[in-house]
Amino acid sequence: MTETTPPNPRHRLSPLTCDAPGLRQSIRDALVRVVGKDPDLATPRDWLHAVSFAIRERIIERRVVTRRQFADEDVKRVYYLSMEYLIGRMLEANLRNMGILEVTQQALQDLGVDFREIARLEEDAALGNGGLGRLAACILESMATQGYPGYGYGIRYEYGMFQQHIEHFRQVEHPDNWLRFGNPWEFPRPEKTFPVRFYGYVVEHHQPDGETSCNWENGEEVLAMAYDYPTAGYERRNVNNLRLWAAKATRDFDLRYFNEGDYIRAVADKNESETISMVLYPNDATAIGKELRLKQEYFFVSASLQDIIDRHLQLEYPIDELADKAAIQLNDTHPAIAVAECMRLLLDEHRIPWDQAWTITRNLFSYTNHTLMPEALETWPVALMERVLPRHMGIIYRINHEFIEEVRHRFPGEHEFFRRLSIIDEDHGRRVRMAHLAVIGSHRVNGVAALHTSLLKQTLFADFNRVWPERFVNVTNGVTPRLWMIQANPGLTELIESRISSDWKFDLDRLKQFEPYASDDATREAFRAVKRRNKERLAALVHKRTGITIRSDVMYDVQIKRIHEYKRQLLKLLHVIELYQRIRDGEDVLPRVVLFAGKAAPGYQRAKDIIAVINEVADIVNHDPAMGDRLKCVFFPNYEVSSATIIIPAADLSEQISTAGFEASGTGNMKLALNGALTIGTLDGANIEIRDAVGTENIFIFGMTADEISAHRAQGIPPGAHLDSHPRLRSMVEALRDGFFSNGGRHLHAEIARYLLEEDPFFVLADYAAYSDACAQADRMYQDAEAWSEAALLNVARMSHFSIDRTVREYAQNIWNVVPEPVLPPCPEADTN
Ligand code: RUG
CATH class of the missing domain: 3.40.50.2000 (Glycogen Phosphorylase B;)
Structure with missing residues (x-):
């Protein structure tokens, strides 16, 4: 078990009480003051929202304490970039992990409300397709439980995974409007908003030192606005953060049309920019190849990297120490454009020379592969990439050129080998192979089970394995026992507990x-x-x-x-x-x-x-x-x-x-x-x-x-x-x-x-x-x-x-090089005296 430490006085807040009377009061207050309902008229859903708001106040307190602890301890942070998080319902999971499930059930019972009845009304947060998205959710929960300074980044889709109805024996898809009743678990952060550019062109400036600097100009800008979802560790007070980005139209963009008097066009264009975060693509293990998907990928990657670099600089770390203070995990190739975006930010925004920027980037990133199936491997037509992300295409060409030069030097004359390794696939109408970009831009690449990793090395990445055998490692997946045993199977949990200690x-x-x-x-x-x-x-x-x-x-x-x-x-x-x-x-x-x-x-x-x-x-x-x-x-x-x-x-x-x-x-x-x-x-x-x-x-x-x-x-x-x-x-x-x-x-x-x-x-x-x-x-x-x-x-x-905890420890030790922080003690009152 991880050790706990006495609380640092700076981390103290005056926490809200977590006993039954205190919770009862908070729930009633939230019902009236936040939900706006008279308790006599409240529906089960009103009570669900009231209890969620009452717990939200408590979870965010713990998040603030955890954040202060990380800031004080000078920690190395882990950033998990994933297009998908299959979270499920949050109320019971949060209550259980915060150690206040039973007392909250008691408080509700005192108010005449049946916890089970209202908990069932919560929408599943289904921002993922299947195993890949659920793995991401398990990893976040485990990082919080074990005290790793971990942050998730993804997209706040308005519509999650579709609802499946069976009509006349067949599947019929219905939209998953999971936010229609509002979401008490999210904290909108309008102040955390970053511009993300698409299209336009690149202007090159030749510097006296022989380097070329580039400006990416014109095109369209969309704003990425942060929504935070605190993620509680199991009975440990650590609360990490999942930051999901929503697309918003830029103000300038609106004004252009408003000034021309075309109100309808302005609103229509606004809606178009906001479609970027509208809907999760419901494909599992198949690449989609649509322009909107590429825009989604770049949108959340760019916002996340700008945020990561911002935090780094705010903590007053030098930019060239980025990879010492952060590790970024790419969940599949979906966020692989991050390699080129990181280079762009370092080169164009922070004026770091190419070689140094490349060293930082490689040390920063690692990549998890989840499939060998050819149809799941993302490739983008070069022409599309040149149009949507012209600056990135230029960067990818140079990364590729330098990489091929390196292997040409090590394996002279093996032309077929170079062609197979290249980021650009010349055989299928010139396409950018995102998996190649991810492998070349990462210091570690992992498969998710022993057989899978060994097949990766023998087949899909056999050529890369020849170039960098040490780069490929296995990290077998895991699952969180908190959800998949303690919550799902209380009977078996009780049986085990009656026989062995609860560690x-x-x-x-x-x-x-x-x-x-x-x-x-x-x-x-x-x-x-x-x-x-x-x-x-x-x-x-x-x-x-x-x-x-x-x-x-x-x-x-x-x-x-x-x-x-x-x-x-x-x-x-x-x-x-x-x-x-x-x-x-x-x-x-x-x-x-x-x-x-x-x-x-x-x-x-x-x-x-x-x-x-x-x-x-x-x-x-x-x-x-x-x-x-x-x-x-x-x-x-x-x-x-x-x-x-x-x-x-x-x-x-x-x-x-x-x-x-x-x-x-x-x-x-x-x-x-x-x-x-x-x-x-x-x-x-x-x-x-x-x-x-x-x-x-x-x-x-x-x-x-x-x-x-x-x-x-x-x-x-x-x-x-x-x-x-x-x-x-x-x-x-x-x-x-x-x-x-x-x-x-x-x-x-x-x-x-x-x-x-x-x-x-x-x-x-x-x-x-x-x-x-x-x-x-x-x-x-x-x-x-x-x-x-x-x-x-x-x-x-x-x-x-x-156990996902074993999985996360392996990532931490073998890939991220991070150590867990001492976890805060479980009792909320422990640091109030
Ligand atoms: O199909 C894989 C599963 O075998 C695996 O357990 C899971 C988590 O690693 O990821 C699934 N997967 C693969 N989901 N999408 C892909 C391809 O992008």
């Missing part, structure tokens, strides 16, 4: 002490009781959302993640069809609920078709009396953080069945195993490390390895050749093809069957027999309740490696 909440390594209880009968029985209650909670939610009734005394088999071909929801769906046919044939099959959840990118037709087919198959299965309640198939709509906290604790079997070599890491696999679900999975991403941690006997591994997949692809075996590898596979695919499960979507089913038989790019049919065997193995173990519970408890106890 594990800060130091998941201590969870190992729980391991001996896996063989204790009473603990296993208690575990089953917890799981059962969690299933009842999920069954109620499923009924509310879908109208489907599910039993809570059967296996819950879940596949919850974005819908994508490589994640192979179709593999699970084929298994549902197999079970369906076997029950119809009179076989005795283990009763189960199969639950799918996840969104498809709106432009990704195949993924949307997969959702429709799942829903149509589910409809037939769920209405067939022959199933006799032995098989239910549910597509749970609008999967988001808050629903994940209900689904995950109820799961028995965790489907992690991507085609080996395609899932960089996965983090759902970690959350589910931590909650005592057994994984059925391929040797992909972090599944391999999960297997090593939990033991091969406590996980169901199947299917081709990444190497075998490559070899299989090379052999070019037609997918249909696998139909006889399993006794039922042919009839299952034929049932799909012939529209047995279709409900108006016959053509769609035939197309999915054709796709499997003729294309099957992710080897669903090739892996099916092995998958079906692994499912049967899982079923056999499940029938032995004691054996299953033991394996489940061993999964829980052996998940310490997958």
Whole structure:
């Protein structure tokens, strides 16, 4: 556990009390004075806002103290640049981390308000697509918990991830207007506003010393205005900051048209500038290639870097010490333009010579890669970049030139090698490869699981690995136990707490002490009781959302993640069809609920078709009396953080069945195993490390390895050749093809069957027999309740490696070179005397 220190007198405030009477008073005051409601007339949402405003006052106090501490201690700061933060609801997480959840619940109860009822009304802050955005949120929470001076930077999208409705079996997207009721957790900072320029041209001035200085002139300017979201560390009083930028039209810009008397044009143009932060692109693992996306990326990067440099200078540090006092992590290539922007600011605004600016930039940045998939790798047409960011294009040319000169010197004559390394891809109509810019401009590049990092070094970055082998490191992802265990699974948390001391909440390594209880009968029985209650909670939610009734005394088999071909929801769906046919044939099959959840990118037709087919198959299965309640198939709509906290604790079997070599890491696999679900999975991403941690006997591994997949692809075996590898596979695919499960979507089913038989790019049919065997193995173990519970408890106890706190410590030690600050003591009253 991290040490605490006595408070420095300068950090003292006169904190608001956090006892029940004090909170009660604050909540009532906020209801009247901030929300503007008479308590007699207040709605549940009014109470939600009142309690949020009361807690907001307390969280910001702690933020002020933390900021003063960092300023006094001369710390090195970490800046996390991410286009996405999948935060979820903030009230309960903030209360829990601040250590005042129970007392606030008490205060509300005294006021006649049910905490659970109002907490449910909070919108999920869904400013992210999936794993990448959720990882960013976990990293911020962990930095605050462990006392790292960490700041998140991103975009305050007006509209977050779309709301998924299922209409006539299909996904329909509805806008996520998450700010429509206001947001008590944000602090607008109009004084923190930076200009961001687009378009225009570059004017060069030749200096007497031979250097050329550049001015980027004209074009359009947009203002980036800061909104701060304090992020509380777990029971440690440290509160870090997430700063999100919103686009605002510049005043000058408005005035130009107002003066010309064109009021409508001025307002319309104002709206156009503000579209930059309007909406999150709902694509996961696919590059979008739209001009607006490039503008979003540059917009938040430029504002963040201007802010970072401003803070550095305000603290009176010399500009050339920037990389000693700050570390900047690029979350994927989305913020990679930061490398060129940092150079621009140092060269043009701070007049630092090129070589020195380049040394600072490289020492400052590091880059996390989250995918090997070619379609996810961002490249921008040179022509677009020259038009939108002309100065940056010039800088990128020079970075590239100097880099190629360096490698030419080290590897003379290897022209093909230089071409492959170049930032400019000359083969596909001249494009800027953002991953290359990120690698060249960073001192460390990391993958997010051991297999992923090793594949990165062998494939995508093999050439760079030859140039700078020391640059590539692995940092396996993790998840925060505060949200994904303590909040999501109070029953299991209580069970663990009744057996071992509570230190594990800060130091998941201590969870190992729980391991001996896996063989204790009473603990296993208690575990089953917890799981059962969690299933009842999920069954109620499923009924509310879908109208489907599910039993809570059967296996819950879940596949919850974005819908994508490589994640192979179709593999699970084929298994549902197999079970369906076997029950119809009179076989005795283990009763189960199969639950799918996840969104498809709106432009990704195949993924949307997969959702429709799942829903149509589910409809037939769920209405067939022959199933006799032995098989239910549910597509749970609008999967988001808050629903994940209900689904995950109820799961028995965790489907992690991507085609080996395609899932960089996965983090759902970690959350589910931590909650005592057994994984059925391929040797992909972090599944391999999960297997090593939990033991091969406590996980169901199947299917081709990444190497075998490559070899299989090379052999070019037609997918249909696998139909006889399993006794039922042919009839299952034929049932799909012939529209047995279709409900108006016959053509769609035939197309999915054709796709499997003729294309099957992710080897669903090739892996099916092995998958079906692994499912049967899982079923056999499940029938032995004691054996299953033991394996489940061993999964829980052996998940310490997958704590986000370990992940953050590895970044801190191996990449950022920062140390945690002593954390402030947990009791708010401790420094008031
Ligand atoms: O697909 C990956 C997951 O495997 C991974 O766990 C997660 C966090 O590292 O990132 C996901 N990801 C990758 N999201 N977007 C991308 C490509 O930009």
